[in-house]
Amino acid sequence: MTEELTLALKKAQQILADADCLITEEQISAAFDRMAEDVTAELGERLPLIFSVMNGGLFATSELVKRLKFPLEMDYMHATRYRMETKGGELDWRVSPQVSLKDRYVLVVDDILDEGATLAAIMEFCRAQGAAGVYSAVLVDKKHDRKAFPDLKASFTGLEVEDRFLFGCGMDFQGYFRNLPAIYAPQGL
Ligand SMILES: O=P(O)(O)OC[C@H]1O[C@H](OP(=O)(O)OP(=O)(O)O)[C@H](O)[C@@H]1O
Numbered sequence: 001m002t003e004e005l006t007l008a009l010k011k012a013q014q015i016l017a018d019a020d021c022l023i024t025e026e027q028i029s030a031a032f033d034r035m036a037e038d039v040t041a042e043l044g045e046r047l048p049l050i051f052s053v054m055n056g057g058l059f060a061t062s063e064l065v066k067r068l069k070f071p072l073e074m075d076y077m078h079a080t081r082y083r084m085e086t087k088g089g090e091l092d093w094r095v096s097p098q099v100s101l102k103d104r105y106v107l108v109v110d111d112i113l114d115e116g117a118t119l120a121a122i123m124e125f126c127r128a129q130g131a132a133g134v135y136s137a138v139l140v141d142k143k144h145d146r147k148a149f150p151d152l153k154a155s156f157t158g159l160e161v162e163d164r165f166l167f168g169c170g171m172d173f174q175g176y177f178r179n180l181p182a183i184y185a186p187q188g189l
């Protein structure tokens, strides 16, 4: 490995060693079980089109769909507004949906509703494409008063989490740790 990669690895290992675990793997799994039950009750007979919001939504989508035992279709979209930062900026649409949403029931799955600007823009886009119903599912909703609109909520929420920068379960810190099965916050953030 290059010296640069070795340094990056050591730094990332230290961040994880110093981090606080806020939500355990068991709590995450129970939250996905509850979400899957609610999604099944609402969309089990609607042949929904399920979109993963890349990159963060990949983990939550995988955990959710493996618990859904009814016919559905899957696709993805890619929108980002944080990149490698801990503060959000303009929404950058990298890949918009490539399939028709007209008359479909759509479920958009993401890791986190933080300020909500990402999900609000995606929901608006899906409605404008003529979807019959647009739903959203997020693993975590961060508790604070900086939402893009007052009372902004996802249709299905796994857990409410305190107002710290989070990583794990799809969420990255400096590009790392999306793979971790629990949720952490770095020391001091
Ligand atoms: O509610 P908001 O304040 O809009 O933030 C939530 C969004 O931020 C993250 O994506 P990010 O822009 O970091 O891209 P990523 O999915 O590639 O990590 C996350 O996956 C959500 O899509």
Ligand code: HPA
Pocket (backbone or CB within 6 Å): 082, 112, 114, 164, 165, 166, 167, 171, 172, 173
């Ligand atoms: O707390 C967060 N962690 C990682 N990515 C995020 N995107 C929005 N908020 C967060």
